[in-house]
Amino acid sequence: MASSDQNGNKPLCLITGASAGIGAAIAKEYALRGWDLALCARREAPMVALATELKQEYGTTSHIFEIDLFDPNATDNLISRMSAKGLHIDGLVNNAGYGHPGVYLESEWDDHAKFIQLMMTAPCELARKLAPAMVENGFGRIINVASLAGHMPGSKGHTLYAAVKSFLIKFSQSLNMELDGSGVHVSALCPGFTYTEFHDVNGTREAMNKLPAYMMMEADECAEMGVEACERNRAVFVPGGVNKTIATLGKVLPNSIAQSLMAKNSEKFRKID
Template identity: 40%
Template sequence: MTASPKRPLALVTGASSGMGAAFARAYAARGHDLCLTARRLDRLEALAAELSAAHGIEAFAVPADLGGFEAERPILDAIAARGRHVDVLVNNAGFSIPQSFAATPWLRQRDFLMTLVVAPCALAHAVIPGMVERGGGKIINVASLAGFAPGAAGHSLYPGAKSLMIKFSQALDAEYRAKGVAVTAVCPGFTRTGFAEANDTQHLMDEAPRMFWQSAETVVETAIRANELGRVVVIPGWHNQLAAALLHYLPQGLVAAAVRRGSAKYHLGD
């Protein structure tokens, strides 16, 4: 399918399933062309074909492991080779490590940081100049409610990485809002995706009350609407907003103790 210069291009990382696939579907429905990237090429190609047929847009897949050095380069090169530029960047790719920090090989911890911190920053750094030159663009960084919480045993780097995405989004907004770039950090709580299956904690997540879970589609629509309205940090769901307020306003000693108790069952130990 021939790309139309009138259609904006959305680059979605971690697009093979879960929230990434939901972002892809949402932007395809809005008439965006898509660059879908993740490690599983077969899933990406199937989704690209589905969305191209359903919405009359161009969708193409670029397999990439964002845990690698300069992993963003093949993605950006593939986009440039098509004569395209990124109008919307969705930094969604991620995973978590439920084991203790030192019990996990450093290469795995390094891959975590590359995927959740370095790659999103590198992609933003690459696409922002073009967005500024064209007078507009959109960036959505998928953070987490955990970004407001203190650290606890297990998932050692996760709260810090997600907190960085929140602060990073705020900094980009301060620097580039006046130049037409809308930046949003979305901070979901429990969301129905394949995230927990990937780190072997699905059986534990299944014990959480159903009322506290949201669908990936709900989170994605909240994020896109917030970005379109110029909101920098958005927390989907009243229950998550209440939790974030408690994390902020309650005495930090009490918060830390509560988080440690609550998160203990999600720590798979050494």
């Protein structure tokens, strides 16, 4: 459980993409552990419902910020709004994300630029702007929600997804080492297939429903393990035995074999058309 400061204030965790899925599950996990929350997403209504639930269940205070991280100015806007409310961030969960369907040349550059802004630039920018105060205070937690895909060869379709997730893994490893001994923990959480609305949004729900149950994980289970891994300062954490096995195979198989397997199976898990 988290401890309050000398003024009785609970630690505060900012979670992006907090309206549903793994983001909402991580919010519940931090509430259970005694944190207050700053919830950030494009949809306000689900965050209000989540905040009400967590207030009733755990006495959690949640600050809600409706914001679109596709906007290059969004992080500065968000930080300004938090500062105006006198909020001091002790934890950051970079969770906002989606899968852009189709193959690379079938989307305009603006679509890819928005993807990179949300999935890569915004997490790095938030970490850079919020981590110094954590270091100064001698305490902080940063979770970058990456993916099992970041441990695997790139696939046909959703072309930038694995690339961005691989970047977040390497970024988390480096930042973890750089902040060693500061009291700030940095962790890349790398879920595999998880029961969330993510697959409804990117058009892969039908394919996911065909997967065996042992390959799917509940969001709450993923969140609990991921938050605990950050507490233990695990730079990279893959939740679940099946996912760990897949990640290991992605490392030990020769690149030619791994890439061939991915090429043959991409259309089972990615929306190409």
